[in-house]
Amino acid sequence: MKPTDAMNPITEDDIANYLANTPDFFARHSELLAAVHLTSPHSHRAVSLQERQAEMLREKIKALEHRLMDMVRHGNENVIIADRLQRWARNLLQVRSGRSLPATIASEIENQFMVPQVAIKVWDVDSRYGQEAFAEGVTEDAKSFASSLTQPYCGVNSGFEAVNWLADSATALSLALIPLRDGAVNTAEPAFGMLVLASPDPQRFQSGMGTDFLERIAELASAALSRLRHD
Incomplete structure (x- = not known):
């Protein structure tokens, strides 16, 4: 001293x-x-x-026990999500008709992941699909907006055009807007479609939430939809 x-x-x-x-x-x-x-x-x-x-040692042990319990809970949740994602991808692979593929993508997301409303639009498709509902009603502004997204948008409904693709837009209080493009979501490739996930729960899709899972959904959906563009 x-x-x-x-x-x-x-x-x-x-x-x-x-x-x-x-x-x-x-x-x-x-x-x-x-x-x-x-x-x-x-x-x-x-x-x-x-x-x-x-x-103090007991307090540290208790804190570690809580952390361990959280890790186990998150691990179990991840296993459940991975299982649902696998079933969703498997069901997409079983779709034979290109015309029914977008609707299957949307309905399976609703069923497997318990999303109240899902809509999908795809553009720049092969001419044989040009008159399908999933390929119509998309403005150039909506296409530009989708291409501008380098990750899924999650947050409140701020009057996006894509909300009008939903069956009940009035109950869509929170949204996930997911661009569909060749390769990874965060590339500079122009989008050729967009998924809209909506919930009446304003906290379901929050700004700042992790989007890794949504990006995997987008990449699988984009790969499945590639045959609508190249047939």
């Missing part, structure tokens, strides 16, 4: 630094361990240093 005098009294930091840098202090003064008493934050009574250390 540094020298002290009346002008420079020893501070708590000096004591803390000394103890931190002198690990054998309590080995040489073991009687202090029993003599030092602290106030417990739980009972507000004086407890020994050893008892306080035990309390």
Whole structure:
């Protein structure tokens, strides 16, 4: 410890630094361990240093147990999501008709992932699909907006044109707007379609939520829809 005098009294930091840098202090003064008493934050009574250390250790163990429980819960949730994603992809592979593929993509998202409303539009399709409902009614503004998204939009319904693709746009309080393009969602490739997921729950799709799962949905859907463009 540094020298002290009346002008420079020893501070708590000096004591803390000394103890931190002198690990054998309590080995040489073991009687202090029993003599030092602290106030417990739980009972507000004086407890020994050893008892306080035990309390702190129990608190750390409890915190670790909560973290472990959260990890197990998230792991179980991820397994469930992965299983649903696998079933959704399997059902898409079984679709033989290109004309029914967009509707199947939407209905399977509703069924497998319990999304109240899903809509899909696809453009730049082969001429044989040009008159289908999924290929009509999309303005150039909507196409440009889809191409501008480098990740799914999640948040409140701010009057997007794509909301009008839903069966009941009035109940769409939160949305996920997912661009469909060749390759990964975050590439610079122009979008050739967009998925709209909607819920009456304003918290279902929130700004700032993770979008990795939605991006996987987009990539699988885009790959499945490629045959509508290249037949």
